[in-house]
Amino acid sequence: MLSRLRTIKNDRLYNLSHGKKVLLDNLGIVSKTPSLDDSLDNTFKWIKASFEAGGDGGSSAYYKLSTGWKGSYPETTGYLIPTMYEYAAYRENDEWKKLAKRAADWLLQIQAPEGGWQGLHIGTPCDLRIFNSGMILDGLIAAYRVENDKKYLDSAVRGLDWILSKQDDSGFFSENNVVGGGAFDTLVCAGLLMVAQCLPEEEKQAYFAKIRKALDAHLTLQTENYWFKNCSFRKDGTALLHHLGYTTDGFIISSDILGDDKYYQAAKKTARKLLSKFEVELELPAYTKSDWSTNKDLGNKATLCLTGYSQISIVFQKIAKTENDMRYLNAALKINDIVASIGNYKSSNKGLSYGLAGSYPINGGYQRNQMVNWAAKYHGEALLLTMDKCMSKAIQS
Numbered sequence: 001m002l003s004r005l006r007t008i009k010n011d012r013l014y015n016l017s018h019g020k021k022v023l024l025d026n027l028g029i030v031s032k033t034p035s036l037d038d039s040l041d042n043t044f045k046w047i048k049a050s051f052e053a054g055g056d057g058g059s060s061a062y063y064k065l066s067t068g069w070k071g072s073y074p075e076t077t078g079y080l081i082p083t084m085y086e087y088a089a090y091r092e093n094d095e096w097k098k099l100a101k102r103a104a105d106w107l108l109q110i111q112a113p114e115g116g117w118q119g120l121h122i123g124t125p126c127d128l129r130i131f132n133s134g135m136i137l138d139g140l141i142a143a144y145r146v147e148n149d150k151k152y153l154d155s156a157v158r159g160l161d162w163i164l165s166k167q168d169d170s171g172f173f174s175e176n177n178v179v180g181g182g183a184f185d186t187l188v189c190a191g192l193l194m195v196a197q198c199l200p201e202e203e204k205q206a207y208f209a210k211i212r213k214a215l216d217a218h219l220t221l222q223t224e225n226y227w228f229k230n231c232s233f234r235k236d237g238t239a240l241l242h243h244l245g246y247t248t249d250g251f252i253i254s255s256d257i258l259g260d261d262k263y264y265q266a267a268k269k270t271a272r273k274l275l276s277k278f279e280v281e282l283e284l285p286a287y288t289k290s291d292w293s294t295n296k297d298l299g300n301k302a303t304l305c306l307t308g309y310s311q312i313s314i315v316f317q318k319i320a321k322t323e324n325d326m327r328y329l330n331a332a333l334k335i336n337d338i339v340a341s342i343g344n345y346k347s348s349n350k351g352l353s354y355g356l357a358g359s360y361p362i363n364g365g366y367q368r369n370q371m372v373n374w375a376a377k378y379h380g381e382a383l384l385l386t387m388d389k390c391m392s393k394a395i396q397s
Helices: 003-012 016-027 036-054 074-091 093-109 130-147 150-165 183-196 201-219 241-257 261-281 304-325 326-343 373-386
Strands: 062-064 370-372
Touching: 003 074, 016 062, 016 093, 036 074, 036 093, 036 150, 036 241, 074 093, 074 373, 093 130, 093 150, 130 150, 130 183, 150 183, 150 201, 150 370, 183 201, 183 241, 201 373, 241 261, 261 304, 304 326, 304 373, 326 373, 370 373
Parallel strands: none
Antiparallel strands: 062 370
16 A cells, blocks of 8 residues: 555656556557547657757657656657658648757757767766767758758767777677667667768778678677567566667668668568567567567566557568568558557646657556657657658668
């Protein structure tokens, strides 16, 4: 009883909007599945609220039941930028283009002299981090391509150089990195490639060689059954779906830029395992064990990682297009509907209204009781990709 009362107090469940959200989630009650357009627009309403909460040009990292909106998060603001540009183009709404540019300008302002960016959200002291900095590069290159302003490329090159200065002899980025790095750093590699491909040929090829070394190192983390080691922040030997999403999409983007099929094939092998699991079990758990069995992270049941769901939808859609395989596309569309239904939640509380939590139910094991901006980003991207409104990460000659 005391434990429950403490939870109610600490998570402010006495607040009607908080208590209602937790209750409905745990009862499995969701709204009807909205149309793609409605889900997209609603998701961007929450994203707009996250920028308004930050107030500095960045997007608030999350809305937490216990503490409300947090400070702006450089990492996720960075990878929101390309999605905002795509939404602006789709809706023919310059407001979102201006917001994306303001976010990119903010990232230039807070870039460290060394070239990297801090980890965690503004207001929380944190060293410069490889992973967080790598995620920002995607946004800066999107700004460079849309705004045609070299200042964004120059900033991205400084980030590229700082990250590669931390590469060890084996190819990994173990220094200045969250939990010493992991398989998810393949998406860092993809960001580095996005920057390098914008440079003159000789420079580009020199960078490509270093980045290939990193990609090849991370390939060694794939196991014989196509699971990935070092694919979670947890120390229990599980892989987080969100990080499997980073890893597989990082390999696909890298394969596209380099024209090297081995990275795509590695991603496809893991995606095939995820597809089979989804088709049989009708869901993908937040955490899987090394034999692909489910880890139950909420007592006697497994929760869903909504960010990971949308990332896997993106991966499935890319493979479906390459392979002309409807199994992947059908699964991706089903995943989109699942996330859209959960996110179709209107509330008078802007932190909750149309947002997506780290976990479903919201009190699950990943980012407990938080509506996170990275879940909104990837759901938006998954829907835009379904509509064929996403820019290629590879520059077309």
